[in-house]
Amino acid sequence: MKEPKIGRRSYRLPTAAFVAGFSVFLGACSNENGQNSLSPKGPAAQTIHNLFIPVLIVAIVIGIAIIAATFYVALRFRHREGRSDNPKQIHGNSMLEIGWTIVPALILAVIAVPTVSTIFALAERPTGPDVLVVDASGKQWWWQFELGKQPMVPSNIVTSTELHIPVNTKVLVRLHSDNAIHSFWIPELAGKKDVMPARTNEVVLEASAPGTFLGACAEYCGLSHANMRMRVIASSMADWEAWRDDQIGGPAQAYTGDVAQLTGATYGCTNCHIFDNSAKTTYGPNLTHLASRTTFAGGTYELNRENLTRWVMDAPSMIAMQSKDCRLPPPATCVGMPSFIKNTPKGQPVMTQSDADAIVSYLLGET
């Protein structure tokens, strides 16, 4: 008999596909890269996960059923020599068609209820003295975080690329942009929220355990969009308070002498950066406590002497920048950090290795 054989074969393929797909799926869940939406580490991401996974399972079951049905009808009713070639001409069946209109509608209606309630739940805005409020700004192409004066923060703190938060604390992140649209996304803590010019969107982060959670800009924002990464570092309240106290106040060493001269009059770093006041924002990242960060350059490079020296001298060789021949103060047509050894504008000095070393030593607090 041919019939059952076709039937068996048509089951084996989808089964194999299902097993393969499911194992890849499990593998995907276990990818601990710090940016995996399938591995939620906070209540918001967990809520989303709990909503998504059951729907995904239903979708996978329906998908497999339809694919299996497609194989089945194609093989089961395949014309073969000797089989009659005059099938019954069925033009439709109202009951069936009403049925397969109503059943999907009911499934969708069931899914819609928790969807809408979760939409409203996630839109709730936490308030109170135990909520940490952070102003995050999307820049081209890095993130600035400003912790304003509030019950948990005695005075203003400005930092970039790395946001420190205490665990089990609601963090209300207010999102700002004075340039293109960005999107703020820490997959293991919460879903995306776009960062729009002239409107302040908000997203609530909360980490259930200490850890480092990676994020990225998720809206195309120009040349180096791919290099606009960030991380949220969640630690115990005591550790966070220690970090906070460290950030408040001036740099580890006095910003005077050679370094002030080099970064000021000589190379004009201060056109875009601040070296000695962690409470203020400016055009580029505030560098007062750069040494306390683990990454820089939009979170794409580890902070160490070698990387930083290369960056100070020739940033565009590390990340795509639109700052080929400019060292002008903003507002300038250049976006990003210029090179200090290539395409030097007339009348400006080319950076020497020893000057770079001196600047880097200061930034790393190693003088």
Add this chain to the structure above:
Amino acid sequence: MTTTIEKVIVAPEEPQQSVLRQSVLRRPKETTGVWSWFTTVDHKKIAILYGATALIFFVIAGIEALLIRLQLAGPNGSVLTAAQYNTLFTMHGTTMVFLVGMPLAVAFGNYLIPLQIGARDVAFPRLNMFGFLVFLFGGLFLYSGFFLGGAPNGGWFGYTPLTSAPMDAGFLPGRGPDFWTIGLIMLGVGSVTSGINFVVTILNMRAPGMTLMRMPVFVWMMLVVAFLTVFAIPAVTAALIMVFFDRNFATNFFVAAQGGDPLLYQHLFWLFGHPEVYILILPGMGIVSEILPVFARKPLFGYSVIVFSGIAIGFLGWGVWAHHMFATGLGPVAVSAFSLATFLIAIPTGVKIFNWLGTVWGGSVRLKTPMLFALGFIAMFTLGGLSGVTHAIVPADTQQTDTYYVVAHFHYVLFGGLVFAIFGGFAYWWPKVFGKMLNEKMGKITFWLMLIGFNMTFFPMHFLGLQGQPRRTYTYAANMGWDKLNLLVTVGGFIIALSVAVFLVNVIVTTVKGEVAPEDPWDARTLEWSIPSPAPEYNFAKVPQVKARDDFWHRKYTEDDQGRLVLRPSDTADYQGAVEERVDGHDIHLPSPSYYPLVVTLGMPVLAYAAVFKEPLLVIPGMLLLLFGIYAWAIEPGTEEH
């Protein structure tokens, strides 16, 4: 007679163009030869022009995709620079949507609508040619940016303020957004004219007896698509003009600091962009609805439900645009409403899938190449639809949007859907269009390679996206655990390329020495198979009298009391009696070729360059060509006296 009128009106207007006018006055008569392709108004030739041009752009956009995949094959790729990568993903998307998907649908519509409704041409033959030429020149204009300092680099969606900020703001270097906005405005003109043409053709030129509910589903779907096109394109045209003005003339439509709103652009763009998705997929649904009954030897299961589902999708498609904007901060009420609307649109889509399966159920299925692609469409499109439902779960969408999960989703819809349908359509209608059968073995190889390559390329993207890989990023770090799947994706991309190569070889080989196609090689159902292959210039020697849905089928077959298929007794010996005799159609009156669509369209890129380079001197020749062409066109009769 016409000659004198043109002399009187045109001569004072444009004395220096007398040389051109003289040659123009002798109206082109050639219907064969190279030059005839520039002046033709025959819907079939224009369809071939659309198809061939779109296929060339398909190959170009495919090469762009392969370059993108080479760059992403491993972490920290160095095949492309950031700037090159951004240009390539912008042009890949723009090309596939505007220069491949839409024109291919128009190619099928152009060839098949008149044939399937029993007409001799479309309602506006010269406008038809105009539409094609605008598409051709628009595409060339867009790509000329590569050589003129402005390959588009703002994404196919072109969000403001990235694209609308003045060039010296430094957001996007070069003239990319200028070429992009003006190019798309131009292409929109062509799309709207072909939309209007299809609407009028379908509503007014059906053969006697071809009532709306007897029309082939493909024609129905193209009617919906034509309406969607006519209404959707103006929204994006307005948005693009505002972008261009913001960028070049310091208007403040999208400038937040001046009270403008960057989000307004997204509303306008997606108000076009979502119907656009259905503009792309409905023709595919139409093609599949034609193929399945023929190769199952059964009528379409629930014709009217399939038709009304298509119309419902067309209407609901207008109410879901903001599901592209769930992360923009619209607020929970608006977001919930658009979420529910998106759930709603899944219902008619699901109904179609079940009805297609019902069509094949109980049939006598022939797994020829067109059928394989149609079945592949059902399976792949379903997966795209299901991941689409997970996008409607707004909270989940905030994790998925702008990641590779979305890239996977819409490629399942547009590649697994539209492209599979298109390749099925190629295999199915090739004999009618070119009079040669495509090679079946190569067709099957194309299908299986494409199915495997497609799934290898796009299925892993679901996982990549959920694991946090954002879209539109030219590089990713080595320690993210994305490398293996990305490599798999890249290999899959090259398998797709191989499948397309096999198809192209098939086309070349069969063109050179292919089996000559009979009139009705598939024992098909619709009117285009009742005429010789390739279709004669006049289509139908005698305008058909339509008595039923699938009229041609019913000329050949009837049903016995059990509803089983039987050959019509009168024609039992030779059902080919239903096929039209080859006749000498010499005295059938057809629309005459014309130069004017070409003249008018030649003016458009000149004006486009004038806008991009702000060069007022170019406006003069551009306007002269345009106005001269329009006036001369207006007074030229549609058909010359013999």
